[in-house]
Amino acid sequence: MVIDEAHRGTYTSAQAENKAQSIMQKFIKGSEEDGLCIMPLVIGVTATPQRFDNLIAGTTSTVQKVIVPPEQVRESGLLKDRIIIHYPDIPLGADMTMFKGAVENWLKKCAHWKAYCERENEKMVNPIIVVQVEDGNEREITRTDLGICIDLLEEAMGRKLLPGEVVHTFNDYGTIKVRDVEIHQIEASRIEDEEKFLIF
Secondary structure, three states: OEEEOOOOOOOOOOOOOOOOOOHHHHHHHOEHHHOEOOOOOOEEEOOOOHHHHHHHHOOOOOOOOOOOOHHHHHHHOOOOOOOOOOOOOOOOOHHHHHHHHHHHHHHHHHHHHHHHHHHHOOOOOOOOEEOOOOOOOOOOOOOOOHHHHHHHHHHHHOOOOOOOOEEEOOOOOOOEEEOOEEEEEOOHHHHHHOOOOEEO
């Protein structure tokens, strides 16, 4: 039996003495009530072996330890020298996290279409992002934070948006300004004709 993360399920309380409690302990120590004999060969893999050692110390098993130095684990890529943690300046909820993922996916599609059209000498295909936003009320056009959408789009593109690259289809609204970006209204039926990046 091979047990990965072998330190888990190995804790035995002082009151329990030698009684096997967890499923793993029942396999290692045997369990008459479950009809399990003592496992003849157990390989435990763990970075913190103390609990596992304590568990098998009370058995008749012959213990053979193989200690792997951390350097070898690092070389294999399983143990990292460092971990980079990114704290975004823009606070993201679940909806904006999905929007960020959509922008990243859109950028990949733009690059793929550009490469394909140039290679095949075809008319350029310009993918767009159409965002369905939450309804607004008498005080605001939408409850979706359009400012964060603009911020995320500019961050992903690595530049500021140019006039006309973002449009909206909100009824009864003309040009609206979000951050420093003027967002003009277009008819929903004209979306296919537009060479825009983002449509709300």
